[in-house]
Amino acid sequence: MAKHKRETMKKKRGKIVLASGTFDLLHLGHVKYLEEAKKAGGSNAKLIVIVARDKTVEKRKGRKPVMPEEERKALVESLKVVDEAILGRENFDISDVIDEIKPDVIAVGHDQANIEEQVRKAVVRKGLPIQVVRIGRYGKPELDSSLKIKKKVTELYKG
């Protein structure tokens, strides 16, 4: 009974969907990923986005992002689809994130295979009913990755 009541309440408040990324040089691929992520939570879903810290990005990709973390976070939060954006921790641990945010759905981007594995393991370990959703790549655009945008900028402006 108590469980049933909790579930009804959850239905009303909408699911919490968690997405994450660097979001350096924001492009339409990012927005489509976030929109699909939110959609995976059904109606009334709330989308919380973790934006990676500069140091985390540097550690993972060997390069600092172009835009500093506070600006990336603020830009992500200025999107219609985003309810809340928060900066990640320097020592990102998906397990802590799950405890803190208590998501119903975790959305993983097409280029986040590493993260997907970590997430799936953590979910199984915790035995929580969290849905892990892989979001497909967004259609045809040439400029659906920050790296491609950077390459195009470099081509156009070299010299």
Place this chain on the structure above:
Amino acid sequence: MAKHKRETMKKKRGKIVLASGTFDLLHLGHVKYLEEAKKAGGSNAKLIVIVARDKTVEKRKGRKPVMPEEERKALVESLKVVDEAILGRENFDISDVIDEIKPDVIAVGHDQANIEEQVRKAVVRKGLPIQVVRIGRYGKPELDSSLKIKKKVTELYKG
């Protein structure tokens, strides 16, 4: 009386604010400009943003934008602050735009001195009660212009 009624209705529906730009490589300076623009229209303002066509940008700046026009438009429209984004005409004429959109306020960015002059002239010529607002530069950030971002990308990724 009729005029009074119209004005009351206008008050209810909120003012239409028009902003414009290229919005190539979206950054926080763009968002702040759009937020200030909307604020200039008071409560319930509706913000319509004209996004410059690729050809117009090429003609004015001598270089194509990095992001194609449809993507720039879609990205601008995905911002919370924006009610509607439309692509400009190839032969941009502020006078036609005013006739079409009937803005109450036209917001000009800190780097749009040319456009401001055109707008002010058109408003005077038409004798319309349109408020022209110059939006100041947004604070301190280093990366508040697309050109600076492009330069930083080029520095980081050259070689």
